[in-house]
Amino acid sequence: MDHDALRESTGLYVLGALAATDREAFEAHLATCAVCAAEVRTLAGVSNALAYAVPQIDPPFALRSRILMDAGAPRQTSSLSSAVPALESRPRAASSPSFVSSGWLSAAAMLALAVGLGGYAVSLRQRVGGLELQLRETVNRLDRSEQAVAVATQIAERAQVRVAVLTSPDLTQVNLAGQRPAPRAIGRAFWSRSSGLVFAATELPQLPAGRTYQLWFLRGTSPPVSAGLLKPDGSGRMTAAFDTPASVGTSTGLAVSIEPDGGVPAPTGELYLVGLTQ
Amino acid sequence: MWFMWALAVLAGSAAADQQALERMARGEHDALAELYDRYGRTVYSLALRIVRDQGDAEDIVQEVFSQAWRQAGRYDSGRGPVVGWLLTMARSRAIDRVRGRRVRPAAILDETAALDMPDGARLADEQLEWAGRASQIRSVFEELPLLQRMAIELAFYEGLTHSEVAERLELPLGTVKTRIRQGLLKMKDRLGRE
Secondary structure, three states: OOHHHHHOOHHHHHOOOOOHHHHHHHHHHHOOOHHHHHHHHHHHHHHHHHHHHOOOOOOOHHHHHHHHHHOOOOOOOOHHHHHHHHHHHHHHHHOOHHHOOOOOOOHHHHHHHHHHHHHHHHHHHHHHHHHHHHHHHHHHHHHHHHHHHHHHHHHHHHHHHHHHHHOOOOEEEEEEEEOOOOOOOEEEEEEEOOOEEEEEEEOOOOOOOOEEEEEEEEEOOEEEEEEEEEOOOOOOOEEEEEOOOOOOOOOOEEEEEEEEOOOOOOOOOOEEEEEEOO | OHHHHHHHHHOOOHHHHHHHHHHHHOOOHHHHHHHHHHHHHHHHHHHHHHHOOHHHHHHHHHHHHHHHHHHHHHOOHHHOOHHHHHHHHHHHHHHHHHHHHOOOOHHHHOOHHHHOOOOOOOOOOOOOOHHHHHHHHHHHHHOOOHHHHHHHHHHHOOOOOHHHHHHHHOOOHHHHHHHHHHHHHHHHHHHHHO
16 A cells, blocks of 8 residues: 555554554555654544543542552551541540649639630630531532533433444434525434434524524425424534434425424424435 | 643542552552552542442442552553543443443343442442532533533433434434534533633
């Protein structure tokens, strides 16, 4: 294979997706071609950056100590647990018998004791204040964590639907072409009857106020069934996932029409995209 | 590896990472704790994304940091930043697990456990210096044309091979090859420019 053909493999190579024989051939070329080697170095950086494109999630707290113990590190105590025994030890000193036994305790000694106890009470209050602050921070953190989990769960659910569709054994691809009102628009659908529909489109014209795009399953001579509403972004692009409506039956293709806001039970407006199942 | 360097330098940690490894090689456990505190979450998040199972992801993080502990002395800084080394280890271990699992196809779709975390979890979009860059990487990735993104996603995060990606997307081998390369080049262009 020549340089141009091999150069196309740089992406697959850095992602580790080349089959063994292809990889060997590519590595042999790489050893002699500075252009491809430079491209591989550049793309390896991008491939590593992909590691950061995933939602960042805190590992369980216990994992840290497991790793440190695994490496033979001594057990660590937290600052909170070391603060608690200190609190307990002080009252024990204050109630020790030497302070209550003698009747001849001088006023000066009583004063010293009162001052000492007063000082202790102040430090106790400060410590309790500190602990309350820690508690409030922890509760706040928990709140933030719970909100983030809700967001993460939503993201995961959406991603799950898409992966389920793309990995279904009954996946069908439908390419939709722009119609008269939007000749440059392009749509692509990945449809699995069992798992749902992933739909993407580009170059859809801006919607006038009060209108929406609606996606339809075509069913030959039977009336179309709505798959859902589409909201393109400012540049006319959109990607969305839908469930397969129960009433689809046999579908012969997909179409997008413009409809009043909120959608309609049967298409009324002009068609913007149409594609038939191959 | 230009990009990893840029990230590590941004986080002000490239030199600190190198020092941490040197201290780990001398048996200083504090240095391991330091490295874990800096990258534990990043490594865990990547592993979890690929294996989609909390227990497996924890095992992988433990293996990665154990290996880093054992091999700290042999690490050659010419190979690039430490974080890249950790992430490469994590990804290859995670993909090994996923590929091993693929014998039972049903397991791939079983993702329900992925985000069920008892110890609290949160997205990284706060606090860490990485966060700004991480969300930028995410948005650059999200902006790729659909098929480029899907092909990269299947190869990088699902560990599919060239022919498996082609089969999954019902595209010719040559198209998949080109889409992946174009997608990565486009990402490099956008990330490098900003």
